[in-house]
Amino acid sequence: MYCTRKHLLFDKSYLITFNQDSMNIGESTQLTKYSIPLKLETQIDWKVSQEDFQLEAFSINWRNEHRYFYADHNVLLRVKNNICGKVVFKNIDIFYKTIGKIESRGQSLISKIQGLDDDKVYACKELNKHKPYSKKLFENEVEILKQISHQNIINLIEAFENENSYLIVLEYLRGGSLSQCLKYCKLQIDQIEIIIKQILEAISHLHEKGFIHRDIKPDNILFCELGQFSNLKLIDFGISCKIINQDNDSNMNFGTPGYMAPEIINRSNQYRISQKIDIFSCGAIIYYLLTGSKLISGLNSQELYQNNKVFSLNNQILQRIQDPNYRVLVSKMLIDDPEQRIDAKQALNYIQLMNIPVNISLSTSLHCSQDPIQKLPDFKQLIRKL
Ligand SMILES: Nc1ncnc2c1ncn2[C@@H]1O[C@H](COP(=O)(O)OP(=O)(O)O)[C@@H](O)[C@H]1O
Numbered sequence: 449m450y451c452t453r454k455h456l457l458f459d460k461s462y463l464i465t466f467n468q469d470s471m472n473i474g475e476s477t478q479l480t481k482y483s484i485p486l487k488l489e490t491q492i493d494w495k496v497s498q499e500d501f502q503l504e505a506f507s508i509n510w511r512n513e514h515r516y517f518y519a520d521h522n523v524l525l526r527v528k529n530n531i532c533g534k535v536v537f538k539n540i541d542i543f544y545k546t547i548g549k550i551e552s553r554g555q556s557l558i559s560k561i562q563g564l565d566d567d568k569v570y571a572c573k574e575l576n577k578h579k580p581y582s583k584k585l586f587e588n589e590v591e592i593l594k595q596i597s598h599q600n601i602i603n604l605i606e607a608f609e610n611e612n613s614y615l616i617v618l619e620y621l622r623g624g625s626l627s628q629c630l631k632y633c634k635l636q637i638d639q640i641e642i643i644i645k646q647i648l649e650a651i652s653h654l655h656e657k658g659f660i661h662r663d664i665k666p667d668n669i670l671f672c673e674l675g676q677f678s679n680l681k682l683i684d685f686g687i688s689c690k691i692i693n694q695d696n697d698s699n700m701n702f703g704t705p706g707y708m709a710p711e712i713i714n715r716s717n718q719y720r721i722s723q724k725i726d727i728f729s730c731g732a733i734i735y736y737l738l739t740g741s742k743l744i745s746g747l748n749s750q751e752l753y754q755n756n757k758v759f760s761l762n763n764q765i766l767q768r769i770q771d772p773n774y775r776v777l778v779s780k781m782l783i784d785d786p787e788q789r790i791d792a793k794q795a796l797n798y799i800q801l802m803n804i805p806v807n808i809s810l811s812t813s814l815h816c817s818q819d820p821i822q823k824l825p826d827f828k829q830l831i832r833k834l
Pocket residue numbers: 550551553555556558571573602618619620621622625667668670683684685686
């Protein structure tokens with residue numbers, strides 16, 4: 449791929465090549481003039497024609513100066529695809545317009561945005577640079593998502609940075625969250641089974657790749673389409689980490705009361721923090737799915753935190769799960785000692801052994817016609833607002 453540097457007297461053509469860690473621009477593969485590190489500290493700006501949205505050039509900051517590299521739209525598109533998620537881009541407004549707000553939280557603002565060239569809708573997670581840990585939350589989410597591709601894990605599109613915020617562009621999931629679904633729907637057992645299986649598939653893949661999510665909860669599980677339970681994705685990787693790096697950021701709060709494993713909420717206990725914290729959280733979700741009641745609740749946030757801190761599984765709690773097979777599964781996922789707690793693969797194998805017909809009656813049309821969610825206008829209205 450070639451690009452051009454425009455000079456006063458003459459233009460100069462350069463070859464663009466890539467290796468694992470850098471984009472190299474030079475007269476040949478041997479003669480690299482600009483070596484641009486493919487990491488999130490690198491900022492790339494784009495020039496786009498306002499008439500037809502064709503890419504015209506990209507620029508880098510080189511010795512405190514903007515250096516522009518011109519090329520054909522298709523060449524630049526290939527460059528962009530090669531580096532997106534590995535570096536940050538500037539000027540999100542060149543590529544997207546905001547079309548609505550989805551959610552605003554303490555740390556982040558989630559908006560609905562639309563691509564100016566393809567008209568497709570995406571979600572944008574904006575982290576205010578002035579809030580604590582925003583850089584870390586941004587880097588975690590982007591670094592992890594760029595390494596992961598799985599049907600039950602959100603897809604990262606690209607990352608931007610402007611003066612006041614970091615912005616993460618993600619595929620847009622229009623089906624609402626599992627927490628909304630649990631609040632408003634009475635799910636049938638085959639729907640519950642397929643939901644459980646997909647959550648475990650996502651966690652299993654994440655753990656296999658060497659990551660811990662650290663905030664598994666119904667709010668962080670979204671359905672791709674309204675009423676289609678066979679297509680969900682795990683989101684929110686801001687506080688996720690590599691299994692081996694987890695002790696570096698012990699000051700950061702992670703987890704959400706109601707879903708926190710004993711070893712994470714009682715840090716002083718003897719248990720080591722590992723990927724098993726995700727299994728405990730997942731066990732709490734499965735309990736909620738099967739019984740319609742939260743495993744751990746409280747009248748206010750302090751009470752909820754306290755109840756989570758002193759939580760201990762007993763027979764009375766377990767008996768609310770009617771299916772004896774599931775009772776065993778959940779009890780194995782909620783064991784205090786993480787060494788004894790089963791892992792995601794074992795949980796999936798266990799479900800297989802239970803001989804649950806997870807693969808039948810999952811056709812979308814079948815679900816839509818029988819779906820109880822379809823009969824709940826409140827939930828539908830709520831989702832429409834997103
Ligand atoms: N890709 C997406 N598509 C649709 N809605 C989303 C998407 N990502 C996040 N949301 C909505 O925004 C909420 C917060 O997003 P999340 O990534 O969990 O941020 P936070 O770190 O603030 O919890 C989610 O619970 C969901 O309702």
